[in-house]
Amino acid sequence: MSEFIVSSVENRVMTIRFNRPDKKNAILRSMYGEAAKALKAAQDDTNVRVVVITGEGGCFTAGNDLKDFLEVPPVTEDAEVFQFMFALAAFTKPVIAAVNGLAIGIGTTLLFHCDLVYAVPEAMFQMPFINLAVVPEFASSLLVPRLLGRAQASELLLLGEAFGAERAKEIGLINAIVPAADLAGVVAGKAKALAIKPPGALRDAKALMNANAAEIKTHISTEAKIFGARLQSPEFKEAATAFFEKRAPDFSRFD
Numbered sequence: 001m002s003e004f005i006v007s008s009v010e011n012r013v014m015t016i017r018f019n020r021p022d023k024k025n026a027i028l029r030s031m032y033g034e035a036a037k038a039l040k041a042a043q044d045d046t047n048v049r050v051v052v053i054t055g056e057g058g059c060f061t062a063g064n065d066l067k068d069f070l071e072v073p074p075v076t077e078d079a080e081v082f083q084f085m086f087a088l089a090a091f092t093k094p095v096i097a098a099v100n101g102l103a104i105g106i107g108t109t110l111l112f113h114c115d116l117v118y119a120v121p122e123a124m125f126q127m128p129f130i131n132l133a134v135v136p137e138f139a140s141s142l143l144v145p146r147l148l149g150r151a152q153a154s155e156l157l158l159l160g161e162a163f164g165a166e167r168a169k170e171i172g173l174i175n176a177i178v179p180a181a182d183l184a185g186v187v188a189g190k191a192k193a194l195a196i197k198p199p200g201a202l203r204d205a206k207a208l209m210n211a212n213a214a215e216i217k218t219h220i221s222t223e224a225k226i227f228g229a230r231l232q233s234p235e236f237k238e239a240a241t242a243f244f245e246k247r248a249p250d251f252s253r254f255d
Contacts (some may be wrong), residue, residue, distance in 0.1 A: 005034035006056075007041075012049040012195040013188075014042045021057025024102060026065040029072060032080035039087040049195040049202075051091070052187055053114065054098035058180070060123070063105025066243055075228035077221060081106070085138050085220050088113045090213065092203045094194045098187040099123045100180065108173075109138035112147075115206065117174040118187055119165045125173065126162040132243075133235035133251075135226050139219040147172060 006017045016038045018025035042048040055061055064081075074081045088095070088110060097111050099119035108125045111117050127144075129136050136144070136157050145153040148171055155161060168174045178186045194202065207213075230236055235254055242249035 002030055002034045004031045007038040009048055012047060013052060013191040014048045015052045018055040018061045021059060024059045024062035025055045026062045028065050028068045029080045032084040036084040036087045039091055043091060049199055050191045051095045052098060052191055055100055059101035060099045060103040061107040062102050063107050070240060073231040077224055082224055089216055094202060096187055096191055098183055100183055106138060109140040111173055112143045116190055118176050118178050118183060119168060119174045120180045120183055121165050121177050123165045124162055125168050127156055128160040130158055131160045133239040134230045135223060137223050137227055139216045141223060142219040
């Protein structure tokens with residue numbers, strides 16, 4: 001396990017932690033690969049009943065590390081980011097997310113694939129894919145409209161606006177808002193409660209709730225193809241250049 005993804009098992013609960021706090025836990029390609037390996041290990045280990053995903057240093061994750069992302073763009077499903085997506089989407093055991101700060105990009109979309117989500121009052125969520133001239137990922141273009149309806153989904157996916165914990169709870173993205181000092185304890189309590197339940201029944205119940213799993217996998221693949229194509233576009237080049245130059249992108253010359 002790399003220094004940036006830390007996993008541990010205690011009382012039948014595996015905790016997977018984004019551990020790059022100096023970069024707001026921005027995710028590198030290698031981190032996606034390590035997180036996917038951790039999920040596979042948890043899936044195969046009968047001693048693990050529950051997985052908790054969280055971040056170090058008062059931040060969940062700021063999403064992709066754009067510099068690393070641009071060095072080797074994820075243009076095929078073999079890319080580490082998609083391996084992580086497929087592993088989490090297909091995971092059969094309960095997953096709890098403890099959102100202790102920023103949850104940007106995939107930091108938000110991965111929550112749609114968790115079973116329970118708890119967030120601190122200061123948590124901020126955003127799916128800013130359009131702002132970067134790419135498209136939604138992790139089946140969010142399928143799941144968000146189904147959860148919220150077309151109008152609210154367009155607000156979050158087309159405008160790419162940030163929203164806070166209260167809105168996240170209102171739209172059903174998170175279960176509860178928990179003070180930062182209490183978050184670890186609340187999540188540990190929920191994980192303990194799940195860990196002592198009959199594991200076979202939990203897997204079957206989760207499978208029933210995830211009856212559209214095949215559709216989700218197909219949609220992730222569809223998004224991945226379009227996402228990869230968008231990374232080759234002049235619009236994306238402008239968005240990335242503007243990001244590194246710390247200015248607003250200018251899309252006025254595009255049609």
